[in-house]
Amino acid sequence: MATAHHRKKEPDKVRRSLIERTAKLALDQGPAAITIQAVAEAAGVTKGGLLHHFSSKQALIEAVFDDLLKQFSDEIDRFMADDPEPIGRFTRAYVRAAFADHKLGTRSPWAALSATTIFDPAMRKQWSNWLDARLEVHSATDNSPRLEIVRLAADGVWMADLMGQGRPVTRDLSHLEPQLLALASEK
Known part of the structure; x- marks a missing residue:
């Protein structure tokens, strides 16, 4: 000692x-x-x-979730930096980040905490606060019903991944990414 x-x-x-x-x-x-x-x-x-x-254990899990949100934000920011078109930039980056996570499948750091996010009120609040803050920052470029539909569809892919965990055959949803990006690029 x-x-x-x-x-x-x-x-x-x-x-x-x-x-x-x-x-x-x-x-x-x-x-x-x-x-x-x-x-x-x-x-x-x-x-x-x-x-x-x-x-507490809860404080530790919330810190892990905060860290994952920071990583997700950083990934979105990297995608945004490579996108020259301002209208829909955040939404396209959100889709790209969601699909990057989709490609990792159960190796994704989000995979293990996804279900917890759904059932834990504190983590749902963390997610909502994060998303609300990001949408506020990008409200001038990403505040349209069409772009919201695209983001919700990306969330649906995340949810489909969550519900498909443990299944022997996982559905391939990657063909949706180019379609969602195209919708987020329409003027």
């Missing part, structure tokens, strides 16, 4: 590790595998160390 007092404290690194290990546990074993003990062991910290960074 004497080395613990001499070890350099790196709280950001520990926090990052806890988030990553939680996401990996959920991906590899499902959300039920997320326990304080399992995450602490996977990250090489004590339960007390984990609880120093996250006050």
Whole structure:
């Protein structure tokens, strides 16, 4: 224990590790595998160390979800940066990001937490707040019924993926991406 007092404290690194290990546990074993003990062991910290960074399992899961939303936002921003047409840019990026996730299937970091998102009021609120904020920022370019239909269709692909998890044959929905992008490009 004497080395613990001499070890350099790196709280950001520990926090990052806890988030990553939680996401990996959920991906590899499902959300039920997320326990304080399992995450602490996977990250090489004590339960007390984990609880120093996250006050509860729920707080940890919400942090993982926040991290996934940030990754999704970053991916959307990358797609938007490559799209020269302003009208519908956010919607096209949203579709591209959703289909990039679709192509990962059960390897997607979202796959394990998707069902939790549906049933957990706090996570639904996080998602709604994120989407509302993004739509507000892009309201001048992406505020039309047609573009909303395109985004809802992309959400439908996400939902179809969720409902199809565990089926021996997954439906190929990739042919929908070019059609949704075309709808989001119409003037």
